[in-house]
Amino acid sequence: MEERLALVLFSGTDDKLQAAAVLTAGAAALGRPVHIFLQYWALDAFRADRIAGDHGLAPEAGAEGRAAVDALAKAGQASWAETLRQAKELGDVRIEACSLSMDLLDLEPSDLDPLVDGVEGVTAFWVNAGEGQVVFI
Amino acid sequence: MTETTTEPTITRTIDARGSFCPGPLMELIRAIREGQVGDVIAVRSSDRGSKVDIPKWVEKAGHRLIGAFEREGYDELVVEKRR
Numbered sequence: 001m002e003e004r005l006a007l008v009l010f011s012g013t014d015d016k017l018q019a020a021a022v023l024t025a026g027a028a029a030l031g032r033p034v035h036i037f038l039q040y041w042a043l044d045a046f047r048a049d050r051i052a053g054d055h056g057l058a059p060e061a062g063a064e065g066r067a068a069v070d071a072l073a074k075a076g077q078a079s080w081a082e083t084l085r086q087a088k089e090l091g092d093v094r095i096e097a098c099s100l101s102m103d104l105l106d107l108e109p110s111d112l113d114p115l116v117d118g119v120e121g122v123t124a125f126w127v128n129a130g131e132g133q134v135v136f137i
Numbered sequence: 138m139t140e141t142t143t144e145p146t147i148t149r150t151i152d153a154r155g156s157f158c159p160g161p162l163m164e165l166i167r168a169i170r171e172g173q174v175g176d177v178i179a180v181r182s183s184d185r186g187s188k189v190d191i192p193k194w195v196e197k198a199g200h201r202l203i204g205a206f207e208r209e210g211y212d213e214l215v216v217e218k219r220r
Contacts, residue, residue, distance in 0.1 A: 022158065022159060026162075026190075029159065029162055029163065029194055030198075072157065075155070075157075076155055076156070076157070078156075086163050087163075089167075090166055
């Protein structure tokens with residue numbers, strides 16, 4: 001049994017979501033079960049009507065970072081949503097929306113992209129995380 | 138036919154050049170899952186991480202790395218599906 005990994009995604013900018021998606025794909029490739037918990041702005045980025053849109057970058061990116069990210073995308077880098085889709089095909093990856101954040105953003109499960117498997121509270125998240133590592137992005 | 142000792146018969150070649158990390162590895166994993174035990178899969182990658190990542194994954198997943206070749210502008214990793 002490979003060690004579980006729990007990722008809490010809080011930030012909703014494309015760079016942080018991309019980093020999280022790559023970490024997820026690598027862990028899934030090694031057979032590690034990955035449990036992703038979406039809070040706040042990360043959850044907003046998973047709205048079905050927004051997932052393919054531009055979610056901006058972390059402030060430290062600046063203009064130079066923006067240009068670098070755009071260049072990689074133009075060269076054919078898979079979007080974070082596509083990378084997560086592939087990671088889900090490849091391994092045991094579950095993506096859950098935080099119920100408090102659902103209330104905060106006034107969302108229904110039908111508002112979310114099908115990448116999201118369900119809605120859970122923080123206690124369920126910790127139970128699912130078990131003794132595994134927890135990473136907050 | 139002496140070449141077969143260094144360049145084994147390849148069942149399938151995946152051209153993942155132009156795909157960024159971890160794309161080439163993910164394409165390799167998909168091909169390994171679709172293949173039969175004993176298949177030899179070559180993956181071509183221009184991602185600099187692949188020549189480090191793919192051998193590590195191959196070892197962990199219980200397959201066999203037949204070779205890692207530096208080509209012009211890309212790496213070619215040849216893997217035998219073992220299970």
